[in-house]
Amino acid sequence: MKAPSIAVFNAEQTALLLDFPGLVDAIATACADYASGAICAPERQVVPFPQGGVMLSMPATAHDIGIHKLVNVVPGNRELNLPTIHGVVSAFDGKTGRELCVLDGPTVTARRTAAVTMLGLKTFLRGKPEHVALIGVGTQAVGHVQALAAIYPGLRVTAIGTSLAKAQAFVEAHRHLPLELNAATVTPHDIDAVVTLTTSAVPVYTQAAKAGLLVIGVGAFKPELAEIGEATLQESSIYVDDVAGARHEAGDLIQANVDWSAVQPLSHALAHGAPLNMPIVFKTVGCAAWDLAAARCALQKIK
Structure with missing residues (x-):
């Protein structure tokens, strides 16, 4: 048969x-x-x-x-x-x-992860971003730069690598996209949002929290991984895509000993808005939903 x-x-x-x-x-x-x-x-x-x-x-x-x-x-x-x-x-x-x-x-996985980040940009910024930094130039960055090109064509994007050569190679590989792509090894100051896309065990973003600057953490998906520094987290309003998953997998938040009672799900911001006058960190760990x-x-x- x-x-x-x-x-x-x-x-x-x-x-x-x-x-x-x-x-x-x-x-x-x-x-x-x-x-x-x-x-x-x-x-x-x-x-x-x-x-x-x-x-x-x-x-x-x-x-x-x-x-x-x-x-x-x-x-x-x-x-x-x-x-x-x-x-x-x-x-x-x-x-x-x-x-x-x-x-x-x-x-x-790559495309829905990047789409969640795009939803975060839409939800936690007052308007369309003009300049976004991506920390990490690996597989996750590929999906995100494709998503940014589709949602925000013409956007200025700075790709940040552990070396300038790696960042430049990433930029050259994606020159065909409708973005203003630049390579760097440090985070620029004139950005609207920064997205961390590494599997680092130590924070790759440690700058002071700043109102109007959205920090999105994507890469750290295990308790032993952490991309965002404690100082940034402790001074920010924190949102996650899935609270249940984040409690076990969001290494940044776990290692920083955040107050989980103050951590809000993305669904709350979608339904009720977010305090856009405050620094915001949006942490994603993924979910089968x-x-x-x-x-x-x-x-x-x-x-």
């Missing part, structure tokens, strides 16, 4: 299904749904994987669809010149449980 075919999309095809303007809107909707309980997204399960890797299982369900993101992270792949992350996002019909499609997992939002976007185009 021939098995029924299921649409499987590779990385390039998945990216085409996830345009950033639509993805940002879908995540804003999912954020409200998640806060109200309309999306069920338990904390991710981490299982040991061979070769020192980990398998991450992240399901989420809503009235219309269910998704399951299953990805493997194998650090040793760097020595083999292979990506460290492989995996898929499977989408299922909410009425019948029938398989709908399979998306490329790393692509979904955002993967569900991405699947919704993809399915709209597939149909």
